[in-house]
Amino acid sequence: MDPNTFPTKGNLILAKNSLSLARMGYDLMDKKRNILIREMMDLIDQAKEIQSQIDTTFSEAYAALQIANIESGINYVQSISYTVPVEDSIRIKTRSIMGVEIPLVESEPSRQSPTYAFYTTRESLDKARSAFQKVKDLTIRLSMVENSAYRLAVAIKKTQKRANALKNITIPHYVALTKDISDALEEKEREEFTRLKVIKRMKQ
Secondary structure, X not given: OOXXXXXXXXXXXXXXXXXXXXXXXXXXXXXXXXHHXXXXXXXXXXXXXXXXXXXXXXXXXXXXXXXXHHHHOHHHHHHHHOOOOOOOOOEEEEEEEOOEEEEEEEOOOOOOOOOOOHHHXXXXXXXXXXXXXXXXXHXXXXXXXXXXXXXXXXXXXXXXXXXXXXXXXXXXXXXXXXXXXXXXXXXXXHHHHHXXXXXXXXXX
16 A cells, blocks of 8 residues: 555645646646647648648749750750759758757758850740759758648647646546545544543543
8 A cells, every 4th residue: 555645644745745736737738738739730831831832833843844845855954954963051950849859951042053054045944943943942841841740749649648647647646635635634633532522521
């Protein structure tokens, strides 16, 4: 048997303190969950907007690329694509939201000049290059937002479990324990009072 459940005044104080801490912990978990949900909903809205922009920009990019293929020839456009450098400016940091580490992706804005001569190409290739550059930037943003939303969703699930455990198990346990100890102590006091009255009557 747990000695902390014995009906003593010390155990009653411990039970009340534990109940107070459990309720405080539940309030904090509930606030944390609400903040995380609000952050996640904002990220979901951002992801939808970015995805919509990507879809539109991709359509524009492929339409321009198709025209460039027709005007300059697929082989020529393909040979130019081999000269495009690999993206290596992306850096991943992290930031904390209520203790949840989410990624913060940074990349340097593209200032690189086209890798082809303007006099040998058409305007359609410039449009395709610009559109695909925009798609790349949007994709970087989307990856950050979606990854952040996923991490927040996992954190919300964990926080919900802890809040439920406090609300449905820990708090009821200490409420019942506090009541049981209080009732037992009151019963002891009544017995002691009755015993003292009997002793007093016997002395008289």
